[in-house]
Amino acid sequence: MLKFIHLTDTHLVPAKQALWGLDPAWRLRRAVQSINRHHADAEFCVVTGDLTHYGQREAYVALAEELSQLVVPCLHILGNHDHRATYCSIFEDASVDTNGFVQFVRSAGELGRCVFLDTNEPGVHHGVFCEKRAEWLRARLSENTGDKVTLFMHHPPFNVELPSMDQYSLLDPSHFRHAIDGHESRIRHIFFGHVHRPICGAWRGISFSTLRGTNHQVALDFDATTLIRGSHEPPQYGVVFMDLERLIVHMHDYLYRGETFMMDGSKEFLEYS
Ligand SMILES: [Fe+2]
Incomplete structure (x- = not known):
């Protein structure tokens, strides 16, 4: 598992x-404390982008400081709010491909490989997955063709029916679509970020999930078309279990501090972290 x-x-x-x-x-610190307390047995933690809001050096320094407290290894990819060069200057062991994109692979043993993608494009908020990045992905998918693959990216490669966010999904998803053509049955799941909402479903037969960010959220507003309506709904992290047959994603509102009750009627205060 x-x-x-x-x-x-x-x-x-x-x-x-x-x-x-x-x-x-x-x-983020409260998330790290909760993960350390309850999920120190996790193999890794992945942050799927928008690591910082403005891409400043000081923000990456603060991020590195917070993530250094995690007791499990932490992987990161970039989102539209990130700055690739600044990120790489602070996280000097960042994995970059031959074109300088933050893209890399991690083995999941008999469960195949986790493949992490870079959809950041400087100066814009929509995602870009260009032919160079697609070539890299195509090469990874052509290796070990018996392996299953789990994908991680910041921008969803399709619309999620929230028009204010869909305007900032992958601008031209054709390179991504063509790269995975014929491999759909090998792809276990796509984990993404960007939308700041808990959403799951399937696309081209591939299951996917995303979840709220650790800071602010996007309100469930299907009518907003241009301006994004933010909200202060509670932050989440996901706890993922995978084996050969199952992929289970639990969303946890880790700041919840309140009464819980046992089903025999007794009550207790649950402190998560
Ligand atoms: Fe974001």
């Missing part, structure tokens, strides 16, 4: 600054 943690959209800003009235570092 493979167990890992999915975090997304941490949107760190320089220390002591707020974002949408919240402290992104504090909220």
Whole structure:
């Protein structure tokens, strides 16, 4: 059984600054504390982009500081709010492909491989998966063709029926679509971020999931077409279990502090972290 943690959209800003009235570092810290306490047996944690909000060096320093407290290895990919060169200057062991994109592979043993993709394009908020990135993915999919593959990316490669966010999904998903053509049955799941909402479903027969970020959220507003409506719904992390037959994703509202009750009628206060 493979167990890992999915975090997304941490949107760190320089220390002591707020974002949408919240402290992104504090909220990430609480996630890290909860993961350390309850999921120290996870094989890794992955953050699927928008690691920082403005891409400043000081924000990546703050991010590195917070993530250094995790007791499980942590992997990251880039989102539209990130700055690739600055990220790589702080995370010097970042895995980049021959074209400089933050794309890499991690073995999941008999469960195949986890493949992490870069959809960041400087200066824009929509995602880009260009032919160079697609070539890299095509090459990975042509290796070990008996392996299953689990994909991780920031932008969804399809619309999720939230028009204000869909305008910023992959601008031209054709390179991605063509890269995975014929491999759909090998792809276990696509984990992505970007939308700041808990969503799951299937696309071209491939299951997918995303979840709320650790700072601010996107409201469930199917009518907004241009401006994005934000919200302060609770942050989440995902706890993922995979074996040869199952892929299970639990979404956890890790800041919840409140009464719980046992089904025999007794009550207790549950402190998650
Ligand atoms: Fe984001």
